[in-house]
Each structure stands twice: as structure tokens, then as C-alpha cells.
Amino acid sequence: MGIPKKDKDRLNAMGPAANLISKKLGTQVDDMVNAVDGTPAFTVGAEAANVINVAVVVKDLNGSAVATKRKVYAWLSATAGAVVVTTAPTGGVAVGTDGTVISSPQANKEVNIITTAAGKFDLNVTDTGTPTFYLNIETQGQVFSSPAITFA
Numbered sequence: 306m307g308i309p310k311k312d313k314d315r316l317n318a319m320g321p322a323a324n325l326i327s328k329k330l331g332t333q334v335d336d337m338v339n340a341v342d343g344t345p346a347f348t349v350g351a352e353a354a355n356v357i358n359v360a361v362v363v364k365d366l367n368g369s370a371v372a373t374k375r376k377v378y379a380w381l382s383a384t385a386g387a388v389v390v391t392t393a394p395t396g397g398v399a400v401g402t403d404g405t406v407i408s409s410p411q412a413n414k415e416v417n418i419i420t421t422a423a424g425k426f427d428l429n430v431t432d433t434g435t436p437t438f439y440l441n442i443e444t445q446g447q448v449f450s451s452p453a454i455t456f457a
Contacts, residue, residue, distance in 0.1 A: 339365050339372065342444045347451035356431045357454050358401050359440045363424035371424035376407070378443040379428065380415035385439045385450035389414050394438065396431025403427050432456045 343366040350358040363375050380389045381398065393413035400406055400418070404426025408417045420426045430438060440451040 339367075341366050342371065342375070342447065343368060345442060345444070345449050347440065347449075349452050349454055352456055355396060355433050355456070356429050357456065358427055358429050359451055359454060360401070360403070360427040361420075361425065361440070361442060361451075363420055363444055371420075372422070373424070374422050375420045375424055375444055377418050377420060377426065378415070379418055379426075380441050381430070381438045381454075382441055382450075383438070386441055386448055387439070390438065392436075394430050394432040394436070395434060398431075399429050401427035401429045430454055 343364045345364055346362040348360040350360070361377075361379075363371050363377065365371050381394070382388060383390055389411060393411075397413040398416065403421050405419045406416045407419055409415065410417075416428075418426050428440065430440075435456050437456070438454040440454060442449055
């Protein structure tokens, strides 16, 4: 039986308008995907001279590094996703090469940081003992945790 000619003509006439709507909607969806943070990437470096660098890349919902600076709240805990540690690392926490600390509510335990324009920041955690920490970050209301940061 198929689609009647009258209905085919109506569908064909909608083609250009439907394409335009689809393109505009697609652009808006892309903009939203880029604006919403997805799961960040954590890289925990090897210990060298009592320092472990933890690098973080904030990503969008597509898994690509964000293309704007982000404000991130970061803190150390004894287990993943837990509360701020009671004892700070003996040598403290400092920005490595990326990011800028804008405040530190509890010195060497938690920081508010601005990422680079590529969504990156890294922190050097220094300790002379053998503790294990986790770097947790909150961005856009979501909490994520690094792998274990273990000192030997």
C-alpha cells in the first residue's frame, strides 16, 4: 500500500525545515554536553623524594577535556569519597604546574582551585610517612575520587 502521494509530498516539503531544526537542536545539545562535567581523569604519579603528584583533567559528558576554566573543590580523605582527613600530609599540599588555588579552608587538607582553560590542575602531596590518601573533587555537585595515593 505504501505512503499516499499527498503524505509523501508533505514529508518531502518538511525536509529542509526538519534539517534546519535538527542542526539547531544538535548545536544546542552539543553546547549542553560541553557545559556539563562528566567523569574526570585522575593520574597518580610515582613517589619521588616524598612527593606524589596527582593530575586531574575535568572532562565533559563526551569524555573530552573541557575547554574552559572550572572551579573545583578538592580535599584529601582516608578513603574514597569520604570526609576531609583529620591529619594533613606532613609536607603539605601544593599546586604542581597547572591550576590556581583560590582558597584553602583547611590548610593542606582541602582547596578551592581554578583549573587551566583546558580543565587541568595538579597537586603535589608531600609526606615523610607511609599514609594513604585519596584526592576527592567536587565539580557541579558531583563527587569523584582518585585512585589511592600511597606513600612507601
